[in-house]
Amino acid sequence: MISKSTISEQKLVSNELERKTRKKSGLKRKHYMWCYLFLAPQIILYLTFTLWPIIGSYYFAFFNWNGIGWPTEIVGWENFVEVLKDSYFWNAFKNSFVYTFFLVIIVVPTSLIVALILNSPKLYGAAFFRTLFFLPVVLTMSIVGIIMQNMFAFEGGFMNEILLSMNIIDDPINWLGGPNLAMTSVVIVGVWKGFGIKVIYWLAGLQTLPKDIYEAAKIDGANLIQQFVYITVPLLIPFLIVITFFQTVWAFNVFDLVKTFTNGGPLFGTDMVPLYIYRYAFEMDGGLPRMGFASAAGIVYGMATMVITLILGALVRKYGKNRY
Amino acid sequence: MKRRKLIRFLFHFVFLVLTLAWVYPLIWTVSSSLKTNREMFSGSVKLFPDKFEWSFLLPSNWGQLEEILQFDNYSRAWYIANFSQYFINTLLFTFAVVIIVITLCALTGYVLGRYDFPGKFLIMGAIIATMFIPAGYTIIPLWQLINALGLGKSMAGLVLAEAGGTHVLYILLFTAFFSRIPKELEEASQIDGAGFVRTFFTIMLPLAKPVIATTFILQFINSWNSFFVPLVFTIHRPDLRTLGVGMYSFVEDNSSDLAAMAAGATISFIPIVVIFLIFQKYFVDGIAGSVKG
Numbered sequence: 184m185i186s187k188s189t190i191s192e193q194k195l196v197s198n199e200l201e202r203k204t205r206k207k208s209g210l211k212r213k214h215y216m217w218c219y220l221f222l223a224p225q226i227i228l229y230l231t232f233t234l235w236p237i238i239g240s241y242y243f244a245f246f247n248w249n250g251i252g253w254p255t256e257i258v259g260w261e262n263f264v265e266v267l268k269d270s271y272f273w274n275a276f277k278n279s280f281v282y283t284f285f286l287v288i289i290v291v292p293t294s295l296i297v298a299l300i301l302n303s304p305k306l307y308g309a310a311f312f313r314t315l316f317f318l319p320v321v322l323t324m325s326i327v328g329i330i331m332q333n334m335f336a337f338e339g340g341f342m343n344e345i346l347l348s349m350n351i352i353d354d355p356i357n358w359l360g361g362p363n364l365a366m367t368s369v370v371i372v373g374v375w376k377g378f379g380i381k382v383i384y385w386l387a388g389l390q391t392l393p394k395d396i397y398e399a400a401k402i403d404g405a406n407l408i409q410q411f412v413y414i415t416v417p418l419l420i421p422f423l424i425v426i427t428f429f430q431t432v433w434a435f436n437v438f439d440l441v442k443t444f445t446n447g448g449p450l451f452g453t454d455m456v457p458l459y460i461y462r463y464a465f466e467m468d469g470g471l472p473r474m475g476f477a478s479a480a481g482i483v484y485g486m487a488t489m490v491i492t493l494i495l496g497a498l499v500r501k502y503g504k505n506r507y
Numbered sequence: 508m509k510r511r512k513l514i515r516f517l518f519h520f521v522f523l524v525l526t527l528a529w530v531y532p533l534i535w536t537v538s539s540s541l542k543t544n545r546e547m548f549s550g551s552v553k554l555f556p557d558k559f560e561w562s563f564l565l566p567s568n569w570g571q572l573e574e575i576l577q578f579d580n581y582s583r584a585w586y587i588a589n590f591s592q593y594f595i596n597t598l599l600f601t602f603a604v605v606i607i608v609i610t611l612c613a614l615t616g617y618v619l620g621r622y623d624f625p626g627k628f629l630i631m632g633a634i635i636a637t638m639f640i641p642a643g644y645t646i647i648p649l650w651q652l653i654n655a656l657g658l659g660k661s662m663a664g665l666v667l668a669e670a671g672g673t674h675v676l677y678i679l680l681f682t683a684f685f686s687r688i689p690k691e692l693e694e695a696s697q698i699d700g701a702g703f704v705r706t707f708f709t710i711m712l713p714l715a716k717p718v719i720a721t722t723f724i725l726q727f728i729n730s731w732n733s734f735f736v737p738l739v740f741t742i743h744r745p746d747l748r749t750l751g752v753g754m755y756s757f758v759e760d761n762s763s764d765l766a767a768m769a770a771g772a773t774i775s776f777i778p779i780v781v782i783f784l785i786f787q788k789y790f791v792d793g794i795a796g797s798v799k800g
Contacts, residue, residue: 213703214622214624214703215624215625217618217703217704218618218622218624219624221614221615221617221618221707222614222615222618222630224610224611224614225611225612225614225615225673225678226630228611228671228672228673229633229634229637229672229673231652231671232649232652232667232668232671232672232673233637233671233672233673234633234637235648235652236642236645236646236648236649236652236672237637237640237642237643237645238648239645239647239648239651239652240642240643240644240645240647240648241643242648243647243648243651244643250647250650250651300522305515306519306522307519308519312522312523312526314784314787315526315527315529315530316526316529317783318530318533318780318783319529319530319532319533321728321732321779321780321783322533322732322776322779322780323731323732323734323750323751323754323775323776323779324732324734324751325732325734325751325752325754325755326750326751326754326772326775326776327532329754329755329758329768329772330532330535330536330769330772331532333535333539333765334532334535341531341532341535345528375529380794383791383794383795384794384795386795387794387795387796438734438735439734439735439751442734442738442755443734443755443758460644464644464646464647465739465742474647477644477647478643478644478647480644481643481644481645481647482643482644485641485642485643485644486641489641496639
């Protein structure tokens with residue numbers, strides 16, 4: 184009796200299933216249509232505004248082209264040769280790397296310290312402090328650059344006034360007067376502008392740390408410094424790499440800040456590659472734009488920075504997998 | 508115990524001073540926008556105008572405020588320096604970009620997160636690959652393309668240049684969100700007779716409010732602050748300039764009117780700071796998600 188009923192039940196179920204799948208496949212085909220329709224705008228924009236600009240940025244580099252109409256005068260590798268021979272390019276290249284290097288080694292550790300303070304249960308008003316640290320991030324970079332011209336002014340600027348009043352310096356510093364000091368100023372502003380976002384990244388990392396490990400360490404008699412060195416730091420390594428990656432990419436592409444703050448000067452001391460390229464493409468005073476040459480410079484720079492970002496990206500993937 | 512409390516208090520005090528110094532450029536901007544140009548050149552570190560006294564803040568003295576605070580700077584920036592135009596342009600530009608980006612990414616994320624169809628992995632892969640392909644100076648092909656479309660000197664071209672393309676982070680956020688919604692919900696709506704499109708608009712999209720909010724705030728701040736694309740695309744159309752570009756050209760032409768510059772900067776900072784404070788939670792979640800994910 185029992186077995187009979189189960190068999191018929193099974194049959195019923197399998198019939199039901201069959202009907203369902205048949206119905207589903209009909210539905211599915213209809214779904215396909217909707218899926219492609221929903222994706223259509225993204226696919227069109229992907230091909231035109233993502234894929235084509237990438238391909239075009241390579242293609243145009245082989246032409247002598249002033250940006251009007253379609254390029255016709257093919258010059259082969261000439262643009263690349265000219266870029267590689269141009270000492271101003273290498274100057275901008277060097278500056279970009281100096282800027283990026285200092286930004287990374289200053290911001291990454293100090294933002295961790297601030298995040299540790301903000302994460303401490305002993306701190307009152309953590310949300311308030313976090314908001315203040317974050318505020319510069321949301322401000323318009325180009326306007327920040329202009330305001331900073333005044334902050335770093337020789338006479339009456341904030342930087343000089345505060346250093347003078349604290350007796351750190353005896354005479355005002357001409358921050359934007361010489362190449363090295365101007366680079367220092369650009370680094371200071373770059374640190375300030377991007378700092379808050381790295382604090383948030385670190386805070387996100389700190390929140391993933393398991394509390395029970397710290398309890399266990401406390402019971403074993405580990406002090407705060409030992410806990411930090413042996414537990415916090417190893418667990419945060421994936422975040423360290425991701426944050427370094429973001430900060431590096433961000434710094435390599437700095438444009439708004441140097442354009443409005445120093446415009447690359449004085450004496451090309453803060454000229455960075457994105458600014459160098461921009462000049463050839465859109466700001467040829469008295470001459471025709473050199474879009475092909477600018478494209479070639481863009482590729483040389485893209486390749487050089489890719490090597491570094493690829494290494495960091497590989498590290499991200501490697502440590503991302505062994506995440507706690 | 509008492510000593511500990513004192514140390515803790517001192518630490519809070521020092522940290523507070525430090526953070527206030529951190530936002531000093533912002534405070535300076537607002538305070539400068541209320542000073543005369545002459546005051547600014549003679550030591551711009553003081554926060555309040557020379558004639559300012561605290562008693563002016565009493566409601567009975569508000570009438571005098573206008574004589575001390577130079578609201579005139581704002582009218583100069585707004586009317587003469589064209590910040591009214593820049594403000595409207597930025598508003599239009601930002602909202603158009605944000606709406607396009609949210610629509611695009613919600614549609615894409617919904618389909619990728621909930622449905623299987625031929626070619627899905629190709630599309631997924633193509634989207635993610637864009638993060639790893641080394642690109643050259645992509646603004647030039649973009650500039651050429653927008654011009655070829657006949658949009659080179661229009662707001663539409665400006666918006667398209669900024670909003671077009673692939674916003675990988677938002678797509679991934681939407682995809683992850685939609686893939687977590689239980690299947691029963693969809694089946695229930697189908698039993699009720701709702702089709703693909705209606706299910707999406709009446710059930711799925713309202714559920715995705717947190718992701719929409721995150722995308723909104725991230726892209727809003729991004730577009731409001733955008734400089735490079737507006738700079739390139741408004742070279743021949745000064746009347747289309749956004750606040751960031753307008754401020755830059757204003758300072759190039761009138762470098763002596765610092766007070767109006769500060770007023771213009773304040774005008775462009777206020778909306779973004781307000782939006783940030785309102786949506787802070789979503790903003791922090793969004794960028795924290797990008798580092799965890």
